[in-house]
Amino acid sequence: DGFSALKLFSQGYSYTYDDVIFLPHYIDFPTDAVSLSTRLSRNVSLSIPCVASPMDTVSEAHMAAAMAALGGIAIVHSNCTSSQQASIVRSAKSLRLPIAPSSIVFASPDDSLPSVSHGKYVFVTESGELPSKLLGYVATSDCENLKGKEVKIFDYMRDCKSVEYVPWNYDLGKIEAILEEKKSDFVVLERDGEVVNVVIKEDVERLKGYPKLGAGTVGSDGEWMVGAAIGTRESDKERLEHLVKAGANVVVLDSSQGNSIYQIEMIKYIKKSYPQLDVIGGNVVTISQAQNLIQAGVDGLRVGMGSGSICTTQEVCAVGRGQATAVYKVSSIAAQHGVPVIADGGISNSGHIVKALVLGASTVMMGSFLAGSTEAPGAYEYKNGQRIKKYRGMGSLEAMAKGSDQRYLGDTAKLKIAQGVVGAVADKGSVLKFIPYTIQAVKQGFQDLGASSLPSAHELLRSGTLRLEVRTGAAQVEGGVHGLVSYEKKSF
Numbered sequence: 453d454g455f456s457a458l459k460l461f462s463q464g465y466s467y468t469y470d471d472v473i474f475l476p477h478y479i480d481f482p483t484d485a486v487s488l489s490t491r492l493s494r495n496v497s498l499s500i501p502c503v504a505s506p507m508d509t510v511s512e513a514h515m516a517a518a519m520a521a522l523g524g525i526a527i528v529h530s531n532c533t534s535s536q537q538a539s540i541v542r543s544a545k546s547l548r549l550p551i552a553p554s555s556i557v558f559a560s561p562d563d564s565l566p567s568v569s570h571g572k573y574v575f576v577t578e579s580g581e582l583p584s585k586l587l588g589y590v591a592t593s594d595c596e597n598l599k600g601k602e603v604k605i606f607d608y609m610r611d612c613k614s615v616e617y618v619p620w621n622y623d624l625g626k627i628e629a630i631l632e633e634k635k636s637d638f639v640v641l642e643r644d645g646e647v648v649n650v651v652i653k654e655d656v657e658r659l660k661g662y663p664k665l666g667a668g669t670v671g672s673d674g675e676w677m678v679g680a681a682i683g684t685r686e687s688d689k690e691r692l693e694h695l696v697k698a699g700a701n702v703v704v705l706d707s708s709q710g711n712s713i714y715q716i717e718m719i720k721y722i723k724k725s726y727p728q729l730d731v732i733g734g735n736v737v738t739i740s741q742a743q744n745l746i747q748a749g750v751d752g753l754r755v756g757m758g759s760g761s762i763c764t765t766q767e768v769c770a771v772g773r774g775q776a777t778a779v780y781k782v783s784s785i786a787a788q789h790g791v792p793v794i795a796d797g798g799i800s801n802s803g804h805i806v807k808a809l810v811l812g813a814s815t816v817m818m819g820s821f822l823a824g825s826t827e828a829p830g831a832y833e834y835k836n837g838q839r840i841k842k843y844r845g846m847g848s849l850e851a852m853a854k855g856s857d858q859r860y861l862g863d864t865a866k867l868k869i870a871q872g873v874v875g876a877v878a879d880k881g882s883v884l885k886f887i888p889y890t891i892q893a894v895k896q897g898f899q900d901l902g903a904s905s906l907p908s909a910h911e912l913l914r915s916g917t918l919r920l921e922v923r924t925g926a927a928q929v930e931g932g933v934h935g936l937v938s939y940e941k942k943s944f
């Protein structure tokens with residue numbers, strides 16, 4: 453009944469996740485017996501197969517800390533100076549308690565109040581970012597009468613005399629006790645004389661309501677593991693040095709077409725200069741692209757071209773591949789060399805994650821799925837009554853204006869061509885809440901397939917025990933909600 457993956461993916465079609473469906477297999481274990489522990493790359497282990505994309509509307513410090521706390525990892529984007537990127541890595545590693553403050557803002561003393569006054573407090577640091585030295589804070593409730601006026605924050609801030617400082621690695625229980633004892637609304641977390649986070653009472657309550665966190669992804673330094681993206685220019689060698697000093701645990705060569713002489717030379721350089729550091733190459737979608745990078749020495753492969761929600765590469769350049777086919781093909785060769793595969797882009801539900809993992813990937817990399825969360829960079833806005841956050845492609849004109857065009861090897865071109873768009877996604881709440889639910893749904897999918905782990909799923913697929921079919925357009929409609937006048941889309 454159905455087809456083996458080998459047969460289904462050898463017929464000349466480029467299939468997306470939605471095109472294919474698994475036939476159910478045999479269940480002989482409970483959902484909780486499913487383990488999704490995996491590897492990001494040869495030497496980096498994760499307890500959940502989730503990776504945050506190196507995009508400037510997805511992965512900065514709070515996302516990186518939260519993903520690591522969940523047992524996944526984030527790759528910090530490189531659309532900023534190397535010292536800013538290194539500072540994001542350092543900051544992520546210092547966010548032991550992975551709380552992204554929901555109603556406070558950080559600003560520099562030169563900022564004007566109206567431009568940052570959304571939220572309950574404005575914390576003023578020397579650099580306007582974290583980590584940095586705390587200069588004071590503004591309670592926005594004090595400034596009601598200043599609404600609309602352009603005043604410097606510096607002139608209105610309270611000093612730090614009454615501020616409660618606690619060490620950066622205090623856990624939730626200790627922070628809660630201090631807030632209670634001092635009758636304070638917030639505490640400032642400090643490391644080496646710099647503020648690394650501010651935790652307010654309502655965020656402590658919020659975190660307590662989320663599923664319990666496990667040990668998380670911790671490196672040999674005892675801190676969160678954090679990945680970082682770089683390019684393949686000469687200047688990226690210096691960037692890498694900064695990142696390694698800041699504690700980056702793995703590096704991703706960020707390119708839409710990774711099978712290039714530039715990337716191969718960079719892989720060789722990194723493997724020679726930093727033998728302890730895992731390097732992930734890509735992106736690739738074919739067996740021969742993958743073979744080249746494996747030969748150059750990569751520790752992981754990132755798969756996907758044009759499958760991302762904000763991507764226009766396939767339309768602009770006529771190059772790419774359906775993501776289900778790409779993941780299956782690249783994984784089949786990578787597995788022979790022990791190189792883990794990251795299925796990058798095109799994930800919009802837990803079923804897509806099941807498909808990516810069973811088709812051979814070891815992890816999924818997500819942009820839009822994580823954008824719009826409390827942990828994603830940027831402030832929420834309102835559009836037609838909906839709370840939204842910006843989400844943009846790194847190949848959009850807006851992102852490339854900040855330097856990300858090297859991802860498309862366009863740094864020598866005089867005319868810039870967009871390969872992505874700028875958009876927005878709905879508020880999704882905290883990743884600390886919705887990722888555990890998503891993982892539970894993925895485990896149920898594995899159970900339906902009789903696979904209790906990633907290696908067992910891969911073996912069932914390789915041996916032809918797992919069977920698949922292509923869904924017709926009508927079958928895809930039938931597989932979604934249909935025939936209702938209205939319904940509420942709520943999964944947990």
Ligand code: XMP
Pocket residue numbers: 505506507708756757758759760761762763764765766796797798799817818819820821844845846847848871872873
């Ligand atoms: P999702 O579907 O998770 O995709 O939102 C995220 C992935 O998309 C890639 N990416 C781009 N691809 N133009 C592209 O063709 C772009 O501007 C762009 N920005 C990001 C990237 O691989 C990311 O992980």
